Amino acid sequence: MFTEHTETVVTGVSLSNGRYSIGEQLGSGGSANVYRARDELLSRPVAVKLFRDEAATANDRLRQEREIRLLGELRHPGLVELYDSGSVVHRGVEHRFLVMEYIPGATLTDKLQAGPMLPRDAAALGAQVADALSFIHTRSIVHRDIKPDNMLFSDIAAFGHANLVKLSDFGIAHFVGGSRLTNTEAISGTASYLSPEQALGDTVGTETDIYSLGLVLLEAVTGRREFDGGLVEAAIARLHRDPVIPPELPAAWHPLLRSMTARKPEDRPAAHEVAASLREIWSESRVRRVRRVRARLGLVVDQGVDPRIALLLAAATAAAGLAIGVAIGIFAF
Structure with missing residues (x-):
């Protein structure tokens, strides 16, 4: 257990009176570190998100509690599941932690290091993420941080997919119409995927997740970010031009990506409509593959x-x- 005399967060420590043994660090964000861990009671791997509270403000703590509450209410195959939460004292300061489902696969960022995806694979990915967004949007929740780092490929095959894709990190999610907490650090870190309304600092709704997903899908099939650079540069770019959709993409992609990345939120489709369109694109690509095989074999x-x-x-x-x-x-x- 952490104590006031523990200088740093290291491997080998435990939480909840020894139930969770923390291993190596998996990642680090603006306000927390994520570790691989083991649930000794249930003998299974888990992921522990430990919030850093060295300079936490009241809003930071409120965001932590809101993330815990949000994840506790959400159960969906396309979302990383929350198993447990708690607190631990480190150097006299209380730290909150989350115990979550451990996803052993890669993120979309990792996948794209090998180059762009085939359009049919991007469609399968997007359909799953859009399904998860539809689930949270019907509960008036906006994720606000849709990006490749937050899309995890699990080793589970289901629903016709070789790998289920899980959406993670609800650290800056909020309820539609709820109070808005400014978090410029989190926003600036994901400038490439901001919607125009986010870039302007306007109130955002569920449509902002659709815009961000459109940019992610465009990056998945092209291998490059449409709006790169810092916050100001990326924000100005998307306010003055629409994303460029490669003409070589299959025809069905063009109207979908154009509508998803429309500058006006009201012109974008709902998440369930995006999921249906992407699933149709995916299905048609499979039919085309069958026809090619059929033609070769007569x-x-x-x-x-x-x-x-x-x-x-x-x-x-x-x-x-x-x-x-x-x-x-x-x-x-």
């Missing part, structure tokens, strides 16, 4: 056949052809 499959069945038929046909060829070769020999 298959004729009805339009209404499920793409997965068509792929299985294609694989079976190819295997059968190979077996026949081997048999003919054996008998001929």
Whole structure:
């Protein structure tokens, strides 16, 4: 347990009377460090977010409590789950901590270091994030910090996806119509993904998350940030021009990205509409893949056949052809 005599936060310490053993640091944000840890009671890995309170203001503490309350109310496959919370004393100062689901995979930022994603993979990613946003938006919650760092790829395969994507970090989320707490440090750190209304310092609604997700998707398929640079530079750029959508992107992407990154909030679609559009793009890309395989193998499959069945038929046909060829070769020999 931390005590007044503990000089730094180090690995090997424990929280909640030894239940959570803290390991290596996974990341660090404006107000907290995140550590890999182990829940000794349930024998499972967890992530612990430990808030740094060296110079915490009253608003900082209020934001911490609000994040804990928000996460405690939210349960969705597309959100990192909160398991527990508590407090620990370090050098005479009380620190709040969160115990969360541990996601062993990479962030979208990590994925993009290898280059841009295929449009169909970006559509699968975006549909999952939009579903999570739809869930929180119906509860009048705005995330306000949609960016690649906050999108985690889990090792769980479900709902037709090889990896579930989880949305994390509700540190600056707020309720629509609720009191606004200024946090310039958190905002300046994510200048590339701010909506125009955020850049202007206006009141934001759920539409701001849609704009930010549009910029993330654009970055995912191009491999570059549309509005790079510092807060002022990035803010001025988005107030004077719309994002450039590459002409080589499949046609269905153009109206979607244009609407998501419309400068006026009221011109943007709702999260559930974005999810439906992206899922349609993803599905159509799978159908096109089946048609290409079918064409190569000379298959004729009805339009209404499920793409997965068509792929299985294609694989079976190819295997059968190979077996026949081997048999003919054996008998001929």
